[in-house]
Structures are given as C-alpha cells and as structure tokens.
Amino acid sequence: MYLLIINPRSGGGAGERTWHAVEAMLQARGTAYEALFTQSADSAESQVLHALAHREDWRAAIVIGGDGTIHSVLGALRRRGVALAVIPAGSGNDTARGFGIPLATEAALDAALQDRCLTADVLSGEDGLTLTAVASGFDAQVAVNVNNSRYKRLCNAIRAGQLAYLIGILHTLMTFKPCRVSVTCDGKEEAFETAWLVSICNLPSYGGGLLICPQAKADDGLLDVCVVHGVSRGQLLRLFPTVVKGKHTTLPFVTMLRGRSVAVRFAEPRQAIGDGESLGTAPLAVRCEPGALRVLSPLAAALSADGVARSCTASG
Numbered sequence: 001m002y003l004l005i006i007n008p009r010s011g012g013g014a015g016e017r018t019w020h021a022v023e024a025m026l027q028a029r030g031t032a033y034e035a036l037f038t039q040s041a042d043s044a045e046s047q048v049l050h051a052l053a054h055r056e057d058w059r060a061a062i063v064i065g066g067d068g069t070i071h072s073v074l075g076a077l078r079r080r081g082v083a084l085a086v087i088p089a090g091s092g093n094d095t096a097r098g099f100g101i102p103l104a105t106e107a108a109l110d111a112a113l114q115d116r117c118l119t120a121d122v123l124s125g126e127d128g129l130t131l132t133a134v135a136s137g138f139d140a141q142v143a144v145n146v147n148n149s150r151y152k153r154l155c156n157a158i159r160a161g162q163l164a165y166l167i168g169i170l171h172t173l174m175t176f177k178p179c180r181v182s183v184t185c186d187g188k189e190e191a192f193e194t195a196w197l198v199s200i201c202n203l204p205s206y207g208g209g210l211l212i213c214p215q216a217k218a219d220d221g222l223l224d225v226c227v228v229h230g231v232s233r234g235q236l237l238r239l240f241p242t243v244v245k246g247k248h249t250t251l252p253f254v255t256m257l258r259g260r261s262v263a264v265r266f267a268e269p270r271q272a273i274g275d276g277e278s279l280g281t282a283p284l285a286v287r288c289e290p291g292a293l294r295v296l297s298p299l300a301a302a303l304s305a306d307g308v309a310r311s312c313t314a315s316g
C-alpha cells in the first residue's frame with residue numbers, strides 16, 4: 001500500500017495538476033494507494049502520523065510537492081520508518097534532483113513504485129529535520145524573499161520555477177549586508193569577517209539546482225559546509241555562474257568544511273532556511289543523523305557509497 005501525500009498548492013498549483021495525472025496512472029496500473037491532502041506545513045506531520053497509524057503494510061509514502069512539502073513530513077516518516085518517494089511538483093525540486101528522481105511525472109512515478117532505496121542521512125536541529133540543506137545568510141534571505149514574492153507566483157504560472165530564484169538573487173544582492181560569523185565544525189571554531197552565507201549540505205544542490213556543496217553525499221554520515229566570505233557584491237554576482245557548475249569551491253573567498261555537527265553564529269540576525277522553509281534568525285546547531293531515512297531513487301546504487309541499492313521495506 002502506498003500513501004500519496006499531496007500539497008495541491010506546491011509549485012503554484014502544480015501539486016494539484018500533478019495529482020490528477022498520477023491518480024489516473026495509479027488507477028490504470030491497479031496500484032493500491034490512499035491519498036492524503038495536507039493542509040499546511042504545521043499540520044502535515046500530525047496528519048501523516050494519523051494516516052500511517054492505521055495500517056502496517058506501507059511500501060512508501062509518495063510526496064507530490066516541492067522541497068517544503070517533503071520537509072514537513074520528514075519527522076513523521078522517520079518516526080514510522082516509512083520510505084520517502086517524490087513526484088516533483090515544486091518550484092526548486094532540489095530534493096528530487098539530489099536523489100536523481102526525474103522531474104517528469106510518469107518517470108518519477110515509475111521510480112516511486114520500484115524497490116530501490118538509498119539510506120539517507122538527515123540534518124537534525126532544534127527546528128526538526130532537514131533533508132537537503134540548512135542555509136543561512138544571503139541565500140536564506142534570497143529564499144525568504146522569493147517565497148514572499150509575486151514573481152514566484154508568476155514564474156510558477158509559466159512553469160519557470162528556477163527563474164524565480166535568479167530574480168531573487170538579483171533582488172537580494174541590492175540590500176543584503178555581510179557580517180562576521182563563527183562556524184564550529186566538530187568542535188573546531190573558525191571565524192570569518194564579512195561573511196555572506198554559510199550552507200550546511202546533505203545533498204549537492206539547493207535553490208533550484210545551484211551546486212553549493214558539489215561533493216555532498218546523502219549517505220556518507222557527514223555534512224558538507226560552504227562559507228562565502230570577504231567578497232564584494234560584484235565578485236559575488238560573478239560567483240553564481242561558477243556555482244551552477246559547482247566550480248566555486250577552490251576560490252579564495254570560499255571555505256569548504258566537513259563534519260558531523262555544525263554550529264553557526266552570525267554577529268547580527270541573519271535568516272536561515274531548511275529545505276527552503278524559514279527557520280528564523282536564531283543561531284544554528286545542526287548534526288548529521290546517519291541513515292535516518294530511506295529514499296526511493298532510480299540512482300540509488302550509483303549514489304550510494306558502496307554502489308548497492310537497498311530494499312525500501314527491509315529493516316537494517
């Protein structure tokens with residue numbers, strides 16, 4: 001039995017359109033499923049826990065939505081040990097991208113109905129679990145600005161969700177001010193003056209495919225950290241084309257770190273996001289929870305450290 005978790009509002013209504021297509025495909029294939037429409041990020045966890053509680057034979061929970069929708073149900077899936085599958089219907093879809101899940105609906109459904117899982121790490125902090133990255137500073141401000149913008153709705157309406165992030169970068173660059181930050185990785189503290197951003201990644205990309213931590217692996221038990229500091233606005237703008245290809249990591253104003261636990265403290269209040277959802281402006285303390293969640297992925301073998309895909313239902 002599959003639980004379909006649907007956020008009809010994701011991707012500016014793409015969630016609802018995608019669900020109609022998926023419903024027809026599931027019925028044509030004779031696949032057994034239950035559908036759950038979640039109302040909000042805050043109520044999703046209890047809705048999903050309630051839905052999962054009444055039977056034991058779940059093969060997977062298939063989320064139709066974007067990164068924010070997936071974020072809202074991570075705690076429930078981890079708690080019940082149910083595997084996550086994704087049919088992308090958001091704007092950025094970085095979770096799907098990170099697990100090699102196709103953006104095309106039928107191909108994503110094919111991947112969701114197979115039995116190939118990656119045993120993924122998750123980031124755990126005071127605000128709960130995150131699957132892709134916890135970002136703070138400039139790029140978190142970009143996400144907050146994009147989520148509150150009219151251009152996100154317009155871009156989604158013309159099915160150009162990634163364009164909204166490009167507009168958001170330019171918009172935020174005008175107003176954002178860098179400041180001092182202290183980053184403590186596995187107990188070792190480093191301070192950076194005029195820091196723009198600190199990203200703590202489990203997957204290589206966020207923000208609609210920007211390869212912030214190109215070396216990040218979802219199942220290595222480690223968090224990859226990218227700090228951008230001591231750079232002018234013009235240099236930062238010129239950095240973005242290199243981030244698209246993940247070629248920024250050796251630049252002098254980029255510091256990459258890796259560890260199991262990371263704490264970030266900006267000298268002034270700076271926004272933070274997890275999976276693109278706002279975490280507010282408090283200092284961050286995040287640790288890696290190795291292998292906490294099984295994720296269905298057509299590339300599970302290629303992405304896993306040992307080259308082997310796991311069964312989604314087997315324990316261990």
Ligand SMILES: Nc1ncnc2c1ncn2[C@@H]1O[C@H](COP(=O)(O)OP(=O)(O)OP(=O)(O)O)[C@@H](O)[C@H]1O
Nearest residue numbers: 010011038039040044066067068069090091092093
């Ligand atoms: N489970 C949920 N059910 C209903 N609404 C949700 C849920 N989770 C989050 N939301 C709200 O819906 C908004 C859109 O969802 P989501 O983040 O999945 O799509 P998106 O923003 O279009 O895509 P992406 O996050 O991939 O860029 C979220 O920002 C949040 O406000």
